[in-house]
Amino acid sequence: MHLTLEFGGGLELLCKSVKIHEVDVDTKSGEDKLTMKDLLSWIQANVIKERPEMFMKGDSVRPGVLVLVNDCDWELSGNLDTTLEEKDVVVFISTLHGG
Amino acid sequence: MDSTNIPDTFDGIISEIEELKAQKQVLEDRIRLLQAQMEETTSNLTEGDFVGNGSCCPLVRPGNAVVDNGLTPEMIYRYSRHLLLPDFGVEGQLKLSESSILVVGAGGLGSPVALYLAACGAGCIGIVDNDIVEINNLHRQIIHKETFVGQSKVKSAADACRLINSLVKLVEHNEALSPTNALGIVSKYDIVVDATDNLPSRYMISDCCVLLDKPLVSGAALGLEGQLTVYHHNGGPCYRCLFPTPPPTAACQRCSDSGVLGVVPGVIGCLQALEAIKIASAIGEPLSERMLIFDAMSSRIRTVKIRGKSAQCIACGENAMITKQSFQCFDYEKFTQSPMSDKGRPKLGLIPESAEN
Numbered sequence A: 001m002h003l004t005l006e007f008g009g010g011l012e013l014l015c016k017s018v019k020i021h022e023v024d025v026d027t028k029s030g031e032d033k034l035t036m037k038d039l040l041s042w043i044q045a046n047v048i049k050e051r052p053e054m055f056m057k058g059d060s061v062r063p064g065v066l067v068l069v070n071d072c073d074w075e076l077s078g079n080l081d082t083t084l085e086e087k088d089v090v091v092f093i094s095t096l097h098g099g
Numbered sequence B: 001m002d003s004t005n006i007p008d009t010f011d012g013i014i015s016e017i018e019e020l021k022a023q024k025q026v027l028e029d030r031i032r033l034l035q036a037q038m039e040e041t042t043s044n045l046t047e048g049d050f051v052g053n054g055s056c057c058p059l060v061r062p063g064n065a066v067v068d069n070g071l072t073p074e075m076i077y078r079y080s081r082h083l084l085l086p087d088f089g090v091e092g093q094l095k096l097s098e099s100s101i102l103v104v105g106a107g108g109l110g111s112p113v114a115l116y117l118a119a120c121g122a123g124c125i126g127i128v129d130n131d132i133v134e135i136n137n138l139h140r141q142i143i144h145k146e147t148f149v150g151q152s153k154v155k156s157a158a159d160a161c162r163l164i165n166s167l168v169k170l171v172e173h174n175e176a177l178s179p180t181n182a183l184g185i186v187s188k189y190d191i192v193v194d195a196t197d198n199l200p201s202r203y204m205i206s207d208c209c210v211l212l213d214k215p216l217v218s219g220a221a222l223g224l225e226g227q228l229t230v231y232h233h234n235g236g237p238c239y240r241c242l243f244p245t246p247p248p249t250a251a252c253q254r255c256s257d258s259g260v261l262g263v264v265p266g267v268i269g270c271l272q273a274l275e276a277i278k279i280a281s282a283i284g285e286p287l288s289e290r291m292l293i294f295d296a297m298s299s300r301i302r303t304v305k306i307r308g309k310s311a312q313c314i315a316c317g318e319n320a321m322i323t324k325q326s327f328q329c330f331d332y333e334k335f336t337q338s339p340m341s342d343k344g345r346p347k348l349g350l351i352p353e354s355a356e357n
């Protein structure tokens, strides 16, 4: 499944300062769908290069990270259970506090 | 000037023609404005209801007498380009001039917020900050001038606003906003703009706005990115609905230790001023339940849909636990494991001490 992943608000520093990643993620054998839960573990294994604790906490993202699936907060689509589709855009943004 | 007396030099004639043309332009502008004004008054004789109680607003404005629609001739002239806007017009200007807006932080975000609110004619602007102006602030905190280095940011910012617009009432709160003074200060205003630079203040200001039922225009900037949203407005979420648990301390960077390109907070601050003006004048769609994300490097602005109010939120949910009493004792620095002020923090050490200050 082809997905576009974007990291912002400093999270890109965890993946070699690359903000946009075009990726192909295999769905689990015997299943034809991919959930956000699956994607997070895939990202942790394949995209995050350092300080994984700055991205994940438990089986979800750490506090202070907003997850957007096609420009919409994942809380509105089922959080970890959100089902992804071909060509979806998933954005991970760390909230900023500076001014 | 005597109209029969013709200048005796060619240059004199040219310059008088230019001068008269300029005067004619002023008169024509004025006529157009008055005509637009006449249409407005005849089509809209009833005044709209105001956003706020205007507790900070002078009821009698300085200058000329109040005309029928509530704007003085001086205001009509000054804000003429606002009044010509069909979506804003006299009603929008009037509501803005009756509103009182609190800007928390006179730094990179607060600078354009205060400047634009003053220029555009907010009724009353309160500014809270306890910092002093430093030379290394000036690349982004454009409200301050070199001559104010070493002096209070609030005083510097308020003076800059007064120089732009003497019709606006400026209130200087030369202190850090804290749980003990926040309720008292915020309660005097209709709208709050969070232009602070740290996490504990963001939680505190949001909680305070929920307790006092004030809309909160929240902006943040760091490095080459910025974020903007409106909290606790039109039934939308508060800061805690979005971020019930604070992030780890390592994720709480500040401009003072991570750097920021001067214009980035400027862009977000301008947008905060715009959202505050929209709320004050009750026009358009405020950025509630949405967040604007600005990426300067790629010149991209995306606006995303964010969750609504959370029923479980401890500040604004069905069983909210934060009360005015508990708020005043809440330790926001402990909660976020992060300081409200960066005073006393170690020096950056980028360059030798002698060059830094």
Ligand SMILES: [Zn+2]
Binding pocket: B237, B238, B239, B240, B241, B242, B309, B310, B313, B314, B315, B316, B317
């Ligand atoms: Zn809430």
